[in-house]
Amino acid sequence: MPGKLLRISLLSAACQYGRSFQLWKLGGDASADPELSALLSREPDDVATDLERRFEEDRT
Amino acid sequence: MTGRVIHFPRQPLSSEAGQQAAERVLATPMIDRYSWAEELRLEDPETLLSLCGILRSQGESAPALVRDEAEFLYRFIESPKREIGLFDEREYFLGEFALLAGAACRQLSRREEAYVWFDRAEAGFRHTINAAGDLSRLGYQRLAERFEERQIDVVLELLPSLIESFRSLEMHEDALKCRFLEGLALMETDELRAAVGTFEEICEEAESIGNALLAATAYTNLTHIHGMMGNAEAAMAASSKAIPILRRLDNRVGLAKVQWGLAALLRETGQLTASIEAYRKAQQEFEAIGMRADIAALNLVVADLLLEMGRGREALAEIGAALPVISELKMAPEGMAALSLLRESARRQEINRQALRELHGYFEELKG
Numbered sequence: 400m401p402g403k404l405l406r407i408s409l410l411s412a413a414c415q416y417g418r419s420f421q422l423w424k425l426g427g428d429a430s431a432d433p434e435l436s437a438l439l440s441r442e443p444d445d446v447a448t449d450l451e452r453r454f455e456e457d458r459t
Numbered sequence: 460m461t462g463r464v465i466h467f468p469r470q471p472l473s474s475e476a477g478q479q480a481a482e483r484v485l486a487t488p489m490i491d492r493y494s495w496a497e498e499l500r501l502e503d504p505e506t507l508l509s510l511c512g513i514l515r516s517q518g519e520s521a522p523a524l525v526r527d528e529a530e531f532l533y534r535f536i537e538s539p540k541r542e543i544g545l546f547d548e549r550e551y552f553l554g555e556f557a558l559l560a561g562a563a564c565r566q567l568s569r570r571e572e573a574y575v576w577f578d579r580a581e582a583g584f585r586h587t588i589n590a591a592g593d594l595s596r597l598g599y600q601r602l603a604e605r606f607e608e609r610q611i612d613v614v615l616e617l618l619p620s621l622i623e624s625f626r627s628l629e630m631h632e633d634a635l636k637c638r639f640l641e642g643l644a645l646m647e648t649d650e651l652r653a654a655v656g657t658f659e660e661i662c663e664e665a666e667s668i669g670n671a672l673l674a675a676t677a678y679t680n681l682t683h684i685h686g687m688m689g690n691a692e693a694a695m696a697a698s699s700k701a702i703p704i705l706r707r708l709d710n711r712v713g714l715a716k717v718q719w720g721l722a723a724l725l726r727e728t729g730q731l732t733a734s735i736e737a738y739r740k741a742q743q744e745f746e747a748i749g750m751r752a753d754i755a756a757l758n759l760v761v762a763d764l765l766l767e768m769g770r771g772r773e774a775l776a777e778i779g780a781a782l783p784v785i786s787e788l789k790m791a792p793e794g795m796a797a798l799s800l801l802r803e804s805a806r807r808q809e810i811n812r813q814a815l816r817e818l819h820g821y822f823e824e825l826k827g
Contacts, residue, residue, distance in 0.1 A: 419465035420545070426470055443463075 406454075410447035418443050467545060477505025481513055489531050501535065504544040507552050514559050518566065519672075519712040523749040526563035532556045533579070547587045554583025558597055565604050566712065568752030568788050577601055595624045596633060602640060611644050632670055635661060642680060651684050658684070662700075675704035679716050686724030694724045715744030715753070722760075731764055738764075755784040763815055771810065778805050778815065 418439055421430075430436045438446065472480060480500040484492065487499060500506045510532060514525045533556040536543060543549035561576030577600060584593040598621050606614045618637055625634035638661050645654035658677045665674035678701035685694035698717050705713040722737030738757050745753040758781035765774040778801060785798055801814040 415463060416465060419467070422464055423467045424471055424473075 407447055407451050410450050411444050414443035414446045414450070418446075472500055472503050472505040474505055474509075476500075477503065478509040480506040481509035484510060485513065485528065489527075492531070492535070496535075502541055502543055504548045504552075507532070507536075507543065507548075511552070511555050511559065514556075518559070518562060519708075519710045521748060522563040522566040522712070526560050526567065526569075529556045529560035529563065533560060550583050550586035551593070552583075554580045554587065554593055554597075557583055558593075558600065562600050565600065565607070567749060568607075570604065570608070570788070573600075573604055577604070591624070592628050592630060595621060595628065595630065598624070599633060599636060602637075606640055606643060609647070611647055614640055615644055631668065632673065635664055635668075635670070635673060639676065639680070642677075646680075646684060651688055654684050655681065671704045672708060672710065675701045675708070675710065675713060679705070679713050679720065682717050683720035683723060686720045686722075686727060689724070689727035691724060691728060694720060711744060711748050712750070715741050715748075715750070718744060719753075719757070726764065731768055735761055735764055751784050752788050755781040755788075759815060762810075763812070766810060766812060766815070774810060775805060778810065 421435065421439060430439065477500075480503065484499050484501060484506065487495060492499060492501060496502060510528075514528055517525050533553060535541070536549060536552055536556070541549065543552060557576045557579035561573045561580060564570070564573035564576055577597060580597050581594065584590045584597065587593065598617075602614050602617055602621060618640055622634050622637045625631070625637065638657060642654050642657035642661065645651070645657060658681045661677040662674050662681070665671075665677060678697045681697035682694050682701060685691075685697060698721060701713065701717050704710075705717065718737060718741035722734050722741060725731075725734035725737055738761050742754050742757045745751075745757070758777045762774040762777035762781075765771070765777065782798070782802055782805065798814075801811060
């Protein structure tokens, strides 16, 4: 499997875990931080793809 | 809500609730904590994180208490094996409480115990996913311990690598802390002017990043160096900057060290009786926080002053008070050699002043 796909899979798993953890911490309440709320409303896979794109930009 | 959500087993505490839980834990006698662990939320990462913060802030005001509390918490997590958090939290907290216990033992001159705690801290941190920063903090404590054993060459060899680690991890305050060891090494090698320059730079940088504790500690060292050089005005100026911050932070170790620096100044300017009184005050401060090695060191310094004033009998009593403590704390080889000479001379009631000076000189160089 190409390295890029492995990286996206890893980032996707990390985003899913991180998002679940934040939702768990909030216990069903909305976050007071609008940026966090916006991030939590997104699909973890989309966030992972965005992150990978930013990492790629940093590398180049 | 889109996307799969992983379900975690129980509702966590908020950071504020964790802080309150930590305060309840500390207010509960240790003997009751095992049976009340559930009510106290003692296995919750937020509680443990707050406990780390509280104990870290008390390291310089109550090292004996920090040592005991950190040991309790380490043992509580370690056995029986408890599930803490979701990932590597258990290993992190084992490392953190062991590091806190080790650092407190270092303050208390319980060196062998400190090394064992540092090994335990390494064992914990090694199993965490992001170990580099925590292992670097542990590296600092180990180097500080080596400094206190006068292994200056080892410290100077390894310090640049540690500073580099902190800088690459963007742990700028920890990198700055390393510069204290650099300044203290200059004191050790009698390069007092260079040491002044180093500590002045540390003060400036600490103030620029808003770290009051590091600034106050650097001013404390400046008080001492200027005192040793007999620079009354500079010593007083440095102490006047250190004392208000140390009082505000209840940093009793720092306050005792400022007192020690002022006593050195009085001695250097020929005010021997006032100097003895100032050393006594520093001893009282150290006694209140259980720093027995520093009390013994000051007994020797006072003995030397008493000899200078022709009060040999009182000097012997001072030495007699210090010897058992120094012996118990197992000093490094050169300290032990001076100790043997001094013990023998005390037995004969004829003080070997060179041995006395070597031994208290040894102590003198340890503080900072």
